[in-house]
Amino acid sequence: MVELCGLELAHPIINGSGTFDAIAARRAFGEQLLERFPFAAFVSKTVTLTPREGNPPPRLWELAGGLINSIGLPNKGLAGFLAEDLPQLAELPVPVIVNVMGFSRQEVAELVQACSARPEVAALELNVSCPNVETGLVMGADPDELARLLARVRPLTDKPLIVKLTPNASDVVAVARAAQDAGASALSLINTLRGMALDPRSGEPWLGGVTGGVSGPAVRAVALAQVHAVCGAVQLPVIGMGGVQRGRDALDLIRAGARAVAVGTESFRDPAAGDRVAAELELLSASADGAQLVSPQPF
Amino acid sequence: MVELCGLELAHPIINGSGTFDAIAARRAFGEQLLERFPFAAFVSKTVTLTPREGNPPPRLWELAGGLINSIGLPNKGLAGFLAEDLPQLAELPVPVIVNVMGFSRQEVAELVQACSARPEVAALELNVSCPNVETGLVMGADPDELARLLARVRPLTDKPLIVKLTPNASDVVAVARAAQDAGASALSLINTLRGMALDPRSGEPWLGGVTGGVSGPAVRAVALAQVHAVCGAVQLPVIGMGGVQRGRDALDLIRAGARAVAVGTESFRDPAAGDRVAAELELLSASADGAQLVSPQPF
Amino acid sequence: MTAPLGRRGARITARERYGAYVVLRCADADGPTPAAGQFYMLSCAAGWGGGEGERPFLPRAFSVLRACPASAPLELEFLVEDVGPGTRRLSELLPGEELLLTGPFGAGFRPPHRGRRPLLVGGGVGLAPLAIWQDQLGPDTTALLGFRDAMHAPGAELMSAPRVATEDGSAGHRGLVTELLAAELEADPQAEVYACGPPAMLEAIRALCAELELPAQLALESGMACGFGACFGCVVPTREGYVRLCLEGPVLDAHLLETAAVAGAGH
């Protein structure tokens, strides 16, 4: 059992926002999805105030040990999400965390208020990787900008408010401190690193969205550094993520200070990755010296 | 032939600072190194004012498609470098670019002045990834800090002054613009991404230097995004680097706007990687539609 | 058919070359029998990575070429053309080695409308979903197959009595398979077209069928990371907006599409 800002989780492994669509997965895998749901909590894909189609394809580019995505946050918008998706998500056997993003403080406020009013929602996660259209600043890259956002929206809900930090910041620790001071309940990191790919034929940007976000094992070491730095600087519980494939990767993030760990890209390779990572982690943690299991052949 | 702020290069491929020690390589490979030197210019490892032993080992950790290093800039210091190393580097068949780093503006000024006075030096590269001990700011992560540094040191040399940017910045374009406005001759990017690894046995930081820098194919997409963004914003010639393994990777950086391309980590795997990348690049560039060569089996 | 939750291993039981193609047969002990037109996400248990550009990393999408439910365990066949690091590694697999798979995923072919004669049209590896569909519709079902050249033409052996076009004239009609199709449709206005192949070919077929007002079911491709709706990466534009091809497809009704030339698909 893991306690994460009031939520009781059966184990520390949850999904990264936007990397598992429980409703689609139920179509693909049927009811066994509910019987063996791979995560201890479900985090929704980012919900915005108005519906979004997302970016034009191509949206993916494979990298050494990872991929770039330029999905562009397609979603039904707040009203559509609350009416159609949330009731279905409520059937999952785990707490539902709704990830939201707004392009202004007012938008975020509306999202937080509306989601908070719904009993199916166990917690909110704020995606602050986008620019505030009013100030031009990326909400999560500037400590003051983030403080002002949280000052506006924190009072609007009693539910846990998790802030998901962007890794594309000069000083992620300063942003984390600002989030703590402004009343965040927890932090999650890392979101994707800004990256790009060119079409080998034309030399033009491959992705419809021109740039995209890098995820997967390629970012694991960057994630670990940021989680370690943030956990050393704040008291808030932290959800660590970035390139987790194995129990050992989750153990690293926990050793760096994370309370819970999210699996993202690895679920694309193995839809039951969350489950597998949780089992491997338990095995590692159970052994007095977890690490021995990692290196099966000490000389 | 490629012109890079006044230097005539036989081809666009040079080495990344700190990833090829021409003096050591001559010991390992003998005189053939001079006959088939793999790079069109040689960039020295970072030279500091006083000698440095570097970080305690372990200094390396392998990643998915890359590695983290925490070498810690071991070097003989300015005087030792100028007395012992520079004369040997002058025997190389290519122009020598000296990479320097100081922990205060005064230190950088001394380094620039002393190196600039030596005829063996074709150009200087400023490594601005370290904090200014006087201001606490990473010189290359803050536009104003960098502008003040260049205002101090730019007047001290007539030689090309290349500024090597750090990728660990919220807004690398702003830093690049500041470098251009303050008189930089060229920019080079990316340096390594901040990363970390834990000892699987103890759970303690693996690297003697605790954190380190991530390089190799794992950072390629991040490098391309930064080079693309910077080249779209400044007129200066840019040396692109980060994860280059093949001619195609170099071509991507050139298509993104780079004038020259540096090979770093790949030289560890193949000491003649510079040569190979240059040859592959030439082949790709020679074909009218370079890309066709990349995808040998269009349906 | 819904898929088992999670990735599973499947031992390679046979590997055969057909010119430029490799057919892999594997034993999928834990999987259900797939429908024609469904696909699987494949990777190798060992050595998945370290190729060109340090790839592959993600699994790769493959239509099921053939399913042998009679055999116990269920055997599946896949048709692989080496076009990059993923297909290269897969086509090197030897009997006894292990494939990793998820699936079957997606929506396959629907039976022809009442009174319509199914007509299968494929280009290159696009024959894969048509082969299993022909297995179900019957060996007499007309199949038109297009190949680039003599290296690829042996793919025709994988279907029953296909009519073949090759671009270099090395086998069958010299030219495009769409030329065969045009002639066929002229002769038979009651056809319902089932097609799979490169984007340009599918688009030509879509346009032709639209003009003749014939129903067509097109098995499309797009870059896929997951295959089960998780990544939103595989969308294709339709008259109803973007749809995730792995969920709503890979077989789509032609009339849903303004174009079958999907950005980033094909090679």
Added chain:
Amino acid sequence: MTAPLGRRGARITARERYGAYVVLRCADADGPTPAAGQFYMLSCAAGWGGGEGERPFLPRAFSVLRACPASAPLELEFLVEDVGPGTRRLSELLPGEELLLTGPFGAGFRPPHRGRRPLLVGGGVGLAPLAIWQDQLGPDTTALLGFRDAMHAPGAELMSAPRVATEDGSAGHRGLVTELLAAELEADPQAEVYACGPPAMLEAIRALCAELELPAQLALESGMACGFGACFGCVVPTREGYVRLCLEGPVLDAHLLETAAVAGAGH
């Protein structure tokens, strides 16, 4: 011996198992004959990546076990113990497949001081540089080898008439090879020790020889990315500061070291 500039291919010509170890033999057409104690950086031409944690990525350092300059082309042998993704992949290589290598690199063993009797002491894969050294010094050269258990003891077959210790007593002396060494040195104060093995063993040997004031040459290990002085990653602390083991070693004079227990080395 200086190395050819650049990485080259070398075809595997034989592969043999010795308990937990694999000996790979390859034809190095373009390489010079290495000196005993030198090493190569090895990787595989295909499938280098995609193992545990998506590794390996960097080449791996291997002492040359044996060189057969008489054969044309030159044949090299390497001894591999599977301890992680790189050694796993290498130990799966089959005859006909291609190894990529750079080297020979580093400084090997120096001949014994005048009047000194060479005494070779190895632990596990540490026997590799001692085998080629024994080839040169002569088959009578005393060799003491330590192994963990019965799975590893077959490594002893790779040297001429070694005396063996195993930790589990499955072969030879039950205990540590350093116990054999202590007895040997007591009997012969004219020895010069050549040793290679895990850090703890080397440190015990260093301390013993220092106490007895005997010369010793120790072949160390450390994490290496390049092997030719480019990365500064392989440093070990010595009385003269950090030295790059790939350039100044891997064989170091014991008196240069305060300790032979190198951080990050061994497994």
